[in-house]
Amino acid sequence: MTLIGMLHHRKDPNTVIKSYAYAVVAMAEGADFIYFTPKSVNFDNQTIEGYEYKNGSWQEKITPFPDVIYNTGSPEKLEVSKDIINHLKETIPFTTVSLGNKWVINERLIKGKEFSKYLIPAKVLKEWNDLTEFLNLYTDVVVKPMDGRKGQGIYFIKTCDKGFIVNKDSLDKTYTKNELKEFFYTLLEENTYIVQPYIISKTKSGLAFDFRLHAQKNGEGKWVITTIYPRIASDCTIVTNINNGGYTNYLVPFLNQEFSEEEAINIKRTLEYFTLALARHLDQLQMLEFSEVIDEIGIDVGLDENQKLWIYEVNWRPSCPQHFI
DSSP: OOEEEEEOSOSOGGGOHHHHHHHHHHHHTTOEEEEEOGGGEETTTTEEEEEEEETTEEEEEEEEOOSEEEEOSOHHHHGGGHHHHHHHHTTSOEEOOOOOOHHHHHHHHHHHOTTGGGBOOOEEOOSHHHHHHHHHHHSEEEEEETTOOTTTTOEEEEEETTEEEEEETTEEEEEOHHHHHHHHHHHHHHOOEEEEEOOOOBOTTSOBEEEEEEEEEOTTSOEEEEEEEEEEOOTTOOOOOGGGTOEEOOHHHHHHHHSOHHHHHHHHHHHHHHHHHHHHHHHHHHHHHHSOOOOEEEEEEEEOTTOOEEEEEEESSOOOOGGGO
């Protein structure tokens, strides 16, 4: 029987939501599944001291080396164990390769040209003038961490008569120009941020929404759509991520509610085509540059008032869809 290993930087699988989903799917497909960290690898006897999901809970178990390893931990946190990981890669196939952060992926898509027209203009924030340039051009902008995840650390900045309104976590705060400048430099001390114009993608009731496009390769190595679903933000925020109060819906009911019948059909077809086309394109770029293949990808896109698609973000370690958990 095939043994699938899930490599992660966290020791406890209970803290990794999708570990359960993958363990259950492996069981349904007739495969064994072991969750483990680099420190649990024993090269002397080629065993792993990890966890298997059995009888409703995670239980410790020692197994031989897996036949394949699903590489899903944080690259930064796994970096301290790169010697162990590289040693495993010499004999065991790994899935899931890093595509880099938001900026790296955008640069790659610009170079690839085919999907560059779907990219939102962006700039790495280094000086105050970088932010004011975008505010003068677009009035409403989004500032987010280059390495952000789960919708954390995102700021929506809007120009107003009194100065600027900054929204974060559903809370608005008004700043004068000098106050915003001081706040700006405080942010830059904490992290590296990028700025982009705000794309208006809202429901009829005025709530921000986007689409998560999730694709994976099947057993034949061909790209297939895992799921496509809308994510809707709660009131008073633009962040649609579930971890920040957003919620999901099923694609067809959402489209039927928000658009005409003809528009709903066309948007669904466009999203399906876009998902597979972008997955194949990034796969080709990864092979050309690094001789690596991609096996899973999550793409967040917005749909503006003219029904044009915009790429918000590309995730090479997408979270498990909520309705799959």
